[in-house]
Amino acid sequence: MVAAQVLQGTSPVRDLVVVELAQSPAGEQTGKFVADLGADVVKIEPPGGVASRHVGPWAHGQRDPDHSLEFWAYNSSKTSRALDAASPDDRSQFGALLATADILIVEDRRWLRELGTDLDELLEQRPDLIVVAVTPFGLTGPWQDYRTSDLVALAAGGILNSCGYDDHSIPPIRPGGNQGFQLGASFSWCALLLALIERRRTGLGQLVDMSVHESNAVSGELANPYWFYPKALVQRQTCRHAQPEPTQPALFECGDGNYVYFALILAEQKAWSSLLGWMSELEMAADLTDASFQDIAYRQQEFSHVQEVIEVFFLVQDADTVYHEGQRRGLPIGRLNAFEDLPLDVHLQEREFFVDLPTPDGETVTYPGLPYRFSSFETVPGRPPRLGEGHHG
Amino acid sequence: MSDPSDPVIGVASDSSRSPRPRTGPLAGVRVADFCWMGVGAVATRLLADFGADVIKIENRKRLDMPRRLPIYKGETRSYGAEDPDPDPNKGGLFNNYSRNKLGITVDMSDPRGRELVLDLIEHCGIVTENFAPGVMERWNLTYPELREIRDDMIFARMSGYGHSGPQAHYRSYGPVVQAVSGLSFNSGLPGREPSGWGLSYMDNQAAYYNSAGLLLAIYQRMLTGQGTEVDVSAIEAGIGLLGSDLLDTVVNDRPSRRPDYPRGNRLEHPTAAPHGVYPAAGTDQWIAIAVFSEADWKALQTVMGDPAWASDARFATADQRIVHQDELDAAMSGWTRDQDKHRLMGALQDAGIAAGAVQNSQDLAEHDPQIAARGTFFELDHPVIGPALFEGFPGQLGASKPDHWRSAPLLGEDNQFVFGEILGRDAETLAELSAEGVI
Numbered sequence: 085m086v087a088a089q090v091l092q093g094t095s096p097v098r099d100l101v102v103v104e105l106a107q108s109p110a111g112e113q114t115g116k117f118v119a120d121l122g123a124d125v126v127k128i129e130p131p132g133g134v135a136s137r138h139v140g141p142w143a144h145g146q147r148d149p150d151h152s153l154e155f156w157a158y159n160s161s162k163t164s165r166a167l168d169a170a171s172p173d174d175r176s177q178f179g180a181l182l183a184t185a186d187i188l189i190v191e192d193r194r195w196l197r198e199l200g201t202d203l204d205e206l207l208e209q210r211p212d213l214i215v216v217a218v219t220p221f222g223l224t225g226p227w228q229d230y231r232t233s234d235l236v237a238l239a240a241g242g243i244l245n246s247c248g249y250d251d252h253s254i255p256p257i258r259p260g261g262n263q264g265f266q267l268g269a270s271f272s273w274c275a276l277l278l279a280l281i282e283r284r285r286t287g288l289g290q291l292v293d294m295s296v297h298e299s300n301a302v303s304g305e306l307a308n309p310y311w312f313y314p315k316a317l318v319q320r321q322t323c324r325h326a327q328p329e330p331t332q333p334a335l336f337e338c339g340d341g342n343y344v345y346f347a348l349i350l351a352e353q354k355a356w357s358s359l360l361g362w363m364s365e366l367e368m369a370a371d372l373t374d375a376s377f378q379d380i381a382y383r384q385q386e387f388s389h390v391q392e393v394i395e396v397f398f399l400v401q402d403a404d405t406v407y408h409e410g411q412r413r414g415l416p417i418g419r420l421n422a423f424e425d426l427p428l429d430v431h432l433q434e435r436e437f438f439v440d441l442p443t444p445d446g447e448t449v450t451y452p453g454l455p456y457r458f459s460s461f462e463t464v465p466g467r468p469p470r471l472g473e474g475h476h477g
Numbered sequence: 478m479s480d481p482s483d484p485v486i487g488v489a490s491d492s493s494r495s496p497r498p499r500t501g502p503l504a505g506v507r508v509a510d511f512c513w514m515g516v517g518a519v520a521t522r523l524l525a526d527f528g529a530d531v532i533k534i535e536n537r538k539r540l541d542m543p544r545r546l547p548i549y550k551g552e553t554r555s556y557g558a559e560d561p562d563p564d565p566n567k568g569g570l571f572n573n574y575s576r577n578k579l580g581i582t583v584d585m586s587d588p589r590g591r592e593l594v595l596d597l598i599e600h601c602g603i604v605t606e607n608f609a610p611g612v613m614e615r616w617n618l619t620y621p622e623l624r625e626i627r628d629d630m631i632f633a634r635m636s637g638y639g640h641s642g643p644q645a646h647y648r649s650y651g652p653v654v655q656a657v658s659g660l661s662f663n664s665g666l667p668g669r670e671p672s673g674w675g676l677s678y679m680d681n682q683a684a685y686y687n688s689a690g691l692l693l694a695i696y697q698r699m700l701t702g703q704g705t706e707v708d709v710s711a712i713e714a715g716i717g718l719l720g721s722d723l724l725d726t727v728v729n730d731r732p733s734r735r736p737d738y739p740r741g742n743r744l745e746h747p748t749a750a751p752h753g754v755y756p757a758a759g760t761d762q763w764i765a766i767a768v769f770s771e772a773d774w775k776a777l778q779t780v781m782g783d784p785a786w787a788s789d790a791r792f793a794t795a796d797q798r799i800v801h802q803d804e805l806d807a808a809m810s811g812w813t814r815d816q817d818k819h820r821l822m823g824a825l826q827d828a829g830i831a832a833g834a835v836q837n838s839q840d841l842a843e844h845d846p847q848i849a850a851r852g853t854f855f856e857l858d859h860p861v862i863g864p865a866l867f868e869g870f871p872g873q874l875g876a877s878k879p880d881h882w883r884s885a886p887l888l889g890e891d892n893q894f895v896f897g898e899i900l901g902r903d904a905e906t907l908a909e910l911s912a913e914g915v916i
Contacts, residue, residue, distance in 0.1 A: 096696050097693075109720070138747075139746050139747045141721055141722075141724070141725040141746055143724075143728050143729065144729060145729070152721075153724040153725055153729075154746060156721070156724060156728075157720045157721045157724055222847070224851065225846070225847045225851050226846045226847060227826075227846070230826045231830070231831040232833070233767040233769070233831045235752065235754070235767050235833075236833035238765075239754065239763070239765035239833035239835045240833030240836055240845075241836070241841075242836050242837060242838060242840070242841050243676070244763075245835050245836065245837045245838075246676050247664065247673075247676075248672050248675070252761050254666070255742065255753070255754035255755070255756070256754055256835055257672040257742060257754075258664070258742050258754075259663065259664040259674055259678070260660075260663035260719075260720075260722060260740070261660065261718055261720040261723075262720050266718050267681075267685075268871075270682060271685065271870070271872060272872070273689050274523060274689050274692060275874060277689060277692035277693055278502050278527055278692060278874065278877050279874065279876075279877060281503065281692065281696050281699065281877075282874075282877045284696065284699050285699075286876070288876060290874060290875035292872060292873075292874050293872055293873045293874075294871065294872035295853075297847060297871075298853045299871040299872075300871075301853055301868070301871065302853065302868035302869065302870075303678075303681045304676060304838065305677050305678070305680060305681060306570070306676065307676065307837070307838045308573075308866075309548050309569050309573045310553075310838065311838035311839055312569060312573070312838075313548050313862075314548065314549060314550060314551060314553045315553075317837050318675070318837075321675060322672055323652075323661060323665075323671055323673030323674070324673070325652070325675060325677070326675035328553050329553070334652065335670055343656075343670060344656070345652050345653060345673075347652065411644070411647045415648070416648040416650060416653050418649065418655075418656030418661075419657060420661050420662045420671060421656070421657055421658070421659050422662050422733045423662075423719065423722065423726035423733040424726050424734070425659075426658075426727075430643060431642040431644035431645075432712075432716075434642045434643060435713075437710075437713050438727075449724070450728070451724070452719070452723070453713070455709060455710075455714035456686055456687070456690040457639075457709075458693075458694070458705045458707055459705050460697065460703055461705075
């Protein structure tokens, strides 16, 4: 089965038919959101497969359209229909399929036109249809024809300006994993749901014109408020919040070569006492036990010394110990997990977060589960389809 | 400075701030909103934007962090540099997060306060929260208990680790979530410490997922009359965002702790070169350029004026350009270094090349013609702060329009409306509750 499996209850999107014309993570993840909850998402592909099927990494090194992990990441639970836009027969098949659809997800209206459907005419003919257009900059405006990539989306949208190292001779560094596209997908998913609610109320569909660029531009967290209010620009810092002025490091290397994140707020008395108690037990508090350090202003004045003592304290322990012992003492410390650490995490195991996803070859692989859990129904993702694979193979 | 003990300070005569029937797809939807900090407030903001009456429940004795953070007009301080005596109505971050919401204050530890909240929950039928695990349990407001108030209750919860499992009680906020989920490890130059994130990315993404979860729950209740609990763990949401790099490790047993990972601004899949962030004219100004195809490379050579270095055999094919990326990036930097990032972005995009100036917030607000044309940022007035810009919904819906009716509520601004007009308490009762610090 390629479709998502319903384990319990009834999914509210179960009866929806979604046609997807997407080949970047922005549109594909939007389709995956609704597919993983049990909707019938039909992915339209050119005869050779969408672009994402031709991007590595590859499952077990098999370089073919059915083994792209880039494709698997964003296309679980969908079916695939390969259609040749040059074939009149295929174009009419597409028209027939679209006539049954509740929702169309489309990244590029030119592809839609090649398949014989004009977007404006479609909206006129099908007032009940929800069209979610997920494009790099939006369907209107002076940049509507500009191209994007994940790096470009993060750069133009302002996120990249906050990310990188203290050393500003190094350019801003892109956070990994296609997060620029993912921001577009998250908002497109919300917009799709708003449109479903609207249609339930009025019977009418609509065109939803989503912009990856704007999705990034509204997601910079503190950066925009710092400009909107004090007219301050934030400056990037190594692995911690970009700020108008430099703040103390929060990334600590541990004895095993791994890292933890810990931002000590010197003004917080409780955190200070907790940390000091922990250091004292291991006889590593050095002079921080001196009465003068009980004074917040003195700590702040001596922060670089405090920082050095903490650096040594973490460097003689391994990151796992620092993480769990720190948390046991109520300190918000996080270990910088690498990917291989995640399936071994006992907390995630107990919550059964990772699922066994079937693959096109009949084996199963470890795959992340859904980002939300509903008490009224439960689904697990179905496998990504082979090129041209429908519900019945 | 306004007096937080007076719930209607300064606004009694401002009828433009009086609650009115809302428009939008969520008009008529009501939310009893316990959310605070960033992740919770952003999640329910989307509902408020599109017409829901989101009633933010606050406690005067424990002000919401964004009310206390000194992000003020005319004063620059870094996050964490707290104002010891903050004006709760002056904080820009709170304004940003809680526009279009109604605001009430109530002390849940007083039985009369609790009774008001239970009434409100019954009236709303949707409860949202992002407290540390255990708070709602101590208040006896778990999902089974909420369903006794209303069988069709929707209850949306947000936390770092989720509400089950051995680490459910661990303390977290954006950067800790990013660390534990792998998103920080995933970012940086090979061979040095991770650069991670310069923002609480997961506060936003977990919030967006929670907005989606709430919308799905509302849709389900419209279809079937059935309520649901929605639980979002930010760490699990973060792992779901790792993409094919995670699968490369768990499917192919390829460790992510390896010398060539993470990759900085370079791509392994698909092959792309040049692919990087290059210096531009000015201090700490940069431009991102992504060349994927041979046609892109040819177009780039033309924009550069066909310099001799670019036709060197080392750069003739994509594979060659990957092998010689260090020299390629150095040559690219030499070309971009003295050019204006905005003009260069335009020239490259006009030639069909994916390129983006690294824009800061001033660029977005004052320079970006796309943001301006699309009206992404909008302005609302606020009685203490004055006019301010807000980050709007990043797309345009043909029928479902946002309804931006008011900036963020002053502390307790809507006590009279919510407790009086909606819940029917008389003026005398409210005056007494106010005098005794219950509301």
